[in-house]
Amino acid sequence: MPAKGYIIVNELYCKACELCVTDCPHEVLALDMERLTSRGYHPAHMVKPEACTACSICAVVCPDAAITVHRYEKQKAEG
Amino acid sequence: MVVTDIPTKIVYERPEALDPRVTHYCPGCTHGVAHRLVAEALDEMGEVENTIGVASVGCSVFAYNYFNIDFVEAAHGRAPAMATGIKRVLPDRLVFTYQGDGDLASIGMGEIVGAASRGEQITVIFINNATYGMTGGQMAPTSLPGQVTSSSPTGRDVTRQGHPIQTAELLSTLTGSSYIVRRSLHNFRETRRAKKAIRTAFEVQKQGLGFSLVELLSNCPTNWGMSAVESRDWIEERMLAFYPLGDYKVSSAVADIKI
Ligand SMILES: Cc1ncc(C[n+]2csc(CCOP(=O)(O)OP(=O)(O)O)c2C)c(N)n1
Ligand code: SF4
Numbered sequence: 001m002p003a004k005g006y007i008i009v010n011e012l013y014c015k016a017c018e019l020c021v022t023d024c025p026h027e028v029l030a031l032d033m034e035r036l037t038s039r040g041y042h043p044a045h046m047v048k049p050e051a052c053t054a055c056s057i058c059a060v061v062c063p064d065a066a067i068t069v070h071r072y073e074k075q076k077a078e079g
Numbered sequence: 080m081v082v083t084d085i086p087t088k089i090v091y092e093r094p095e096a097l098d099p100r101v102t103h104y105c106p107g108c109t110h111g112v113a114h115r116l117v118a119e120a121l122d123e124m125g126e127v128e129n130t131i132g133v134a135s136v137g138c139s140v141f142a143y144n145y146f147n148i149d150f151v152e153a154a155h156g157r158a159p160a161m162a163t164g165i166k167r168v169l170p171d172r173l174v175f176t177y178q179g180d181g182d183l184a185s186i187g188m189g190e191i192v193g194a195a196s197r198g199e200q201i202t203v204i205f206i207n208n209a210t211y212g213m214t215g216g217q218m219a220p221t222s223l224p225g226q227v228t229s230s231s232p233t234g235r236d237v238t239r240q241g242h243p244i245q246t247a248e249l250l251s252t253l254t255g256s257s258y259i260v261r262r263s264l265h266n267f268r269e270t271r272r273a274k275k276a277i278r279t280a281f282e283v284q285k286q287g288l289g290f291s292l293v294e295l296l297s298n299c300p301t302n303w304g305m306s307a308v309e310s311r312d313w314i315e316e317r318m319l320a321f322y323p324l325g326d327y328k329v330s331s332a333v334a335d336i337k338i
């Protein structure tokens with residue numbers, strides 16, 4: 001199933017607590033072990049973006065209000 | 080990858096009532112969730128300009144830095160008294176306290192019982208994390224039987240140190256209280272329910288229906304000595320048994336509120 005949206009993690013706020021990673025029902029998220037934020041945390045990022053349903057669960061459980069959730073608008077049928 | 084040329088609608092973003100600065104809270108601490116829920120409720124109600132918060136002493140002592148609203152800081156345990164004074168002088172303002180369990184249920188127990196019994200038109204956001212977080216994880220009145228803390232290294236012994244204080248139940252017995260509920264921040268579903276309760280509590284005050292308090296089961300991964308994920312499981316597996324979620328007092332006028 002194609003993605004219904006995507007999330008943006010504001011890395012200023014992310015503290016790598018992993019609550020979003022644990023709670024995403026579709027295993028879309030993981031901590032990015034290749035990178036560090038300016039505060040020294042491995043930020044959450046999307047590893048399976050095609051599975052995101054824009055359900056907002058990750059954003060609701062994030063203690064640092066780091067996540068913005070975008071949902072794709074319905075496309076008009078072609079022709 | 081993320082397709083960015085398709086138009087999108089933002090379905091969740093940082094509330095405006097929350098200040099842009101980064102909090103000092105430990106990673107995974109649900110103080111941050113509680114802050115965000117309060118901010119969302121104020122945004123939705125259009126009360127940002129009209130609200131005065133009263134911070135307490137504890138990890139949330141700097142709460143005044145984290146909201147884009149007027150805020151004062153009370154002496155330890157005295158936030159309900161300060162809120163009482165502010166609300167009586169400025170009755171058209173929305174006034175709330177934000178207090179931890181050490182602040183509210185220990186040094187401040189007299190203040191909260193007094194404010195509730197007088198039916199003060201204030202709202203209390205009460206964070207129950209079963210410990211004194213700020214000072215290093217000492218036993219709180221809310222610590223569970225057997226809970227190991229830095230001041231009860233062999234576990235809370237109820238025969239010597241008493242039983243956990245169930246604040247929502249206790250305050251609900253007072254005639255003066257109008258809306259007393261307990262919610263939890265340990266998962267998505269309960270966090271959504273907590274948000275609705277906070278919104279309802281503010282609505283109670285706006286409509287002049289009396290004293291409202293939302294107790295929120297919260298975590299302290301740092302002093303509980305576990306990861307943030309484990310700490311939420313601890314709330315679910317250990318705290319819920321002593322602190323059942325529910326509506327402990329909903330006065331008849333409050334029951335008619337529709338959100
Ligand atoms: C008059 C006074 N007594 C004691 C203290 C020490 N003290 C600071 S915070 C605190 C308890 C905080 O615990 P809680 O209210 O549960 O908040 P948390 O830090 O867990 O969020 C205590 C006892 C103080 N600051 N002032
Ligand atoms: S829940 Fe928030 S702070 Fe925690 S890892 Fe996810 S984005 Fe970062």
Ligand code: SF4
Nearest residue numbers: 024052053055056058
């Ligand atoms: S919006 Fe839902 S599906 Fe998408 S990353 Fe967040 S929790 Fe996962």
Ligand code: SF4
Nearest residue numbers: 104105108138212299
């Ligand atoms: S010490 Fe505990 S209550 Fe305080 S910020 Fe850290 S995790 Fe939160």
